[in-house]
Amino acid sequence: MPITARMSPDQLDAVLREALEANGQRFTEQRAAVYRVLRGTTDHPSADEVFTAVRGDITDISLATVYKALETLVSCSLAVKLTYGDGSARYDARTDDHYHSRCLVCGQVRDVPGEPHEVLPHIDAGAGFQVRGYRVEVVGLCQACA
Structure with missing residues (x-):
């Protein structure tokens, strides 16, 4: 399924599931929530900003889980990690x-x-x-x- 600007949560989940399975990863609600946050913004959030946004839906998610989910999205080519010389990073769902x-x-x-x-x-x-x-x-x- 091609990624378009306006996709329903179910369509986003289908894209995520397909990409994860193609890369030997499994679909989880935590990964889906992180992906939805990234796809729903043009702000290029940091991991901390994604964590804060996701906690609105999944109150017991950890920052470590968000970091792992972001790295998984990057490894599956569903997101890009923008790194800087100061060690900070931001994430972009536009690939x-x-x-x-x-x-x-x-x-x-x-x-x-x-x-x-x-x-x-x-x-x-x-x-x-x-x-x-x-x-x-x-x-x-x-x-x-x-």
Whole structure:
């Protein structure tokens, strides 16, 4: 089932179940809750933010379980882990090639609109290099921090 912007919880669960089973993992309600939180936001949350959101539905879930669920989603290509030099990480359910802007003060991460091939000029990665995707981040100050 192709992933679309607006999917019902049942459709999201079906996508999750299929991806987990294809990667030798099992479907759990905790993983489903974490996936629904990620798919339901464009804010690129940290693991702590996902934990807080999921606790609204599953009160006894642990932070360790959320971390494990996020890493499982990343390993099944259902999410992307955005890591930074300071050791922090944020998660994105959009797995297509796209760019981000990140505020150096508050850490907010947002999607940059536009198609990757329209935003940047052609990059020569070297003879024989086969480009498989892009990871570009624009850093600066968001409107609130500027």
